[in-house]
Amino acid sequence: SIRKHVLPCGMPRLVRQIDDLHEASARFLLATWRDLDWQSRSNVEHHAIIDMIERGDVEQSSAHLRSHILAAGHALVDRLSGKGSDS
Numbered sequence: 001s002i003r004k005h006v007l008p009c010g011m012p013r014l015v016r017q018i019d020d021l022h023e024a025s026a027r028f029l030l031a032t033w034r035d036l037d038w039q040s041r042s043n044v045e046h047h048a049i050i051d052m053i054e055r056g057d058v059e060q061s062s063a064h065l066r067s068h069i070l071a072a073g074h075a076l077v078d079r080l081s082g083k084g085s086d087s
Helices: 003-009 012-033 039-055 058-081
Strands: none
Touching: 003 012, 003 039, 039 058
16 A cells, blocks of 8 residues: 555645545546456556555656556546546
8 A cells, every 4th residue: 555655754734635635536447447448457556556655766756657557537528528438
């Protein structure tokens, strides 16, 4: 869980906001992608980002996180609009 990596920041308000974002996004992801194999790709990307964070590679982890979020957002929009290849 990413939460264990965020807790040491000592910013409880930030941790709560991240928790809220995870909860809100999970609803959309489950409702939209429940029939797709998105989880394995997402897990690989999450682990890679966490590895970069643990190595202290701020630039690379930030770039990968941004790319991951944008790709997921675009895929979700495509899926909801019927443009996705699996729709």
